Amino acid sequence: MILAPLVAPVDTLSDRERERTARHAVLAGVGDEGQRRLTAAHVAVVGAGGLGSPVILALTAAGVGTITVIDDDVIEYANLQRQVIHRADDVGSPKVASALRAAAALSPETRIEPRRERLDADNASRLLAGSDLVIDGTDTFETRTVVAAACAALGLPLVWGVIQEFHAQVTVFWTDPPEGIPAIGLDDLYPAGSADDLPTCAEVGVLGSLCLTVGGMLATEAIKLITGVGEPLLGRLVVVDALSGTTREVPLRAASSAPPAPPAPEPRTPQTRPTTPEIDLDQLRAQQRAGAVVLDVREPHETATGVLPGSVLLPLGDLLADPSRVDADRVVVVCAHGIRARRAADVLRGRGVTASVLAGGLAGWRS
Template sequence: MTSLAPLVAPGPELDPARLARYARHLPLPGVGAEGQRRLAAARVLVVGAGGLGSPALQYLAAAGVGTLGVVDDDVVDLSNLQRQVVHGTADLGRPKVESARDRLADLAPDVDVVAHAVRLTPENALDVVGGYDVVLDGADNFPTRYLVSDAAEVLGVPVVWGAIHQFDGQVAVFWGAPRPADGPRERGVTYRDVFPVPPPPGTVPDCATGGVLGALCGTVGSVMATEAVKLITGAGTTLLGRIAVYDALELSWRQLTVRPDPTREPVSALLADDAAYAAFCGLPAPSAAGDPAGATAGLGPASMTAPDAAVLLAGDAPVALVDVREDWEAQALPVAGARLVPSGTFFGPDGADVARAELPTDRPVLLVCAAGVRSARVADVARAAGVDARSVEGGAPALLLAV
């Protein structure tokens, strides 16, 4: 455990308004007025405005971080509000980056919030990450976690990583090239050192399948924000070289020591594209973004608007409607005529065989979930197996409004 030099040089002297706003930071050892000036000059990127990003963004804004970037291409869904507390009921259907930006503007008007309403990809990751001093990785999927790690290692940017599942959470700081307070620069531990191989698909359920305690997100996301503040100001000892593991049911923390793998070649370039990261994680390639219809290998479009889906369902041509939500979700908002096959069914090592067994191959298959995210993932698996599957944009709520 090595104390690190402050990541960011101090900005201008604090004016009276900022002295008043951050008065409770100023007496803190290791922070003080100089640390507050470092925070004001810092640029922090948060990947994901979801369960972990929500508390982290709010505490970083409240702490006076000068520029906060947020990357997310999703919209606010009702099921998000149990844990994604940066959003509210009035934000349903809005892009998450816009909802988060408005909340942070009210909380801390002097913070510049940069909304990146995109999915992080190998094509844009270096440009996006390269504009920031530190990255908080709150992604909910493995391809993005490896992409964030790779981009940060190429650029020499530290990553505060967090992950949650049901009642458990993990937090760590990864940095391929940390700066000790004294002594030469050394290669630090990265996400790939600790997790050189992703888990087999389907073995780690997502929040929709496995569930997550909402308050757990607040605990882990707050620790992530704390680690970012420590990196920026140089206060205390960061989690670089350690993973903190939290068990909410037992209310216990334990720490694991982690070190760089001396046999691993440092990452000097990103993998070629989304398909390469998906393949590394054992997942089918995402639908090509450059193809507006998303048509693949002679199949129909990969997605369909809810009004178009309603027209197709009302027509004479045979079509199957499959709901990939969990049973309790379907009970809360049923879709008449839909067959229920939860999304987790398709993400095991034999996902393609399962898709061919569970879904008809002689007609188009319309897939619905809560907002269109899970159904799009299932569509990718099904299409790779030769099934003409199409995700309904906006999910069950949009389809019910359209029929």
């Protein structure tokens, strides 16, 4: 669907900005007018991390006039694997300060409004008010839900993406779109409560280069909405699989407009998917004494800080690449929080191994 441009253009560009953005001036559908719309635009970016970093760089390079960056966190050394706006010398500094520094060096005429605050239900509307659209680069569904609710209350389009391990999703939500455009919100993709227990990137990892790919997609959706060029991802969800190098598109529509449910099938005995057994530390020790192998699937830098006595160390990636490396009939799998352990146990159980996991992971039994 083609939408009218979201932002009215400024009257003119400075000579320096016209020179800097010359490649947009000859780009069909953008041109001088589209560039002037970008200069007039105000985009709020929630989060200056893995997704927010490339978004801020791309929007700044594109010449967006005002970018509000909302993030209360400070830079850690482990952020640098994927949060490309920050540098090693920035470790310990606020992320918003690093974003301000990087943007100023890239586009002196872009105004960055740093907001070092944790966005929550009490301040979301205040922090997002005045922007033309919002890009969500946060990493928890709790915050994503708050951002979506605030955008709905303010009538703002929400460019949305989520990334985990090697996979990502990108779409645009807008609960108050122009007439004739179906309204779609976060609840239409993830109903309340459906994503509360997803593991964090700290638990399962994230491919750093994929953050740049997805951040670029988010920035592109914002530019399309601002200038009116192309078709934004309203009513469409793009699913990215970095391992296979593929993307696919899934139609997305409001739950209230879903077709009637088909007639219920004849009653039958329900079949439930087997779940991986969880045991506590005392049970683990008892199973170990009885001959079970304790398999630690953490990475070497994690196991270097300590392991359960008698554990066999095999990082999850190595196990997934060659499950036959585990030559045991009974296994108890452990990791930091239990997420990787369950994945490993599922693979082993599929090979006929009697596998269980330490409930809550080693972090839950640290004492």
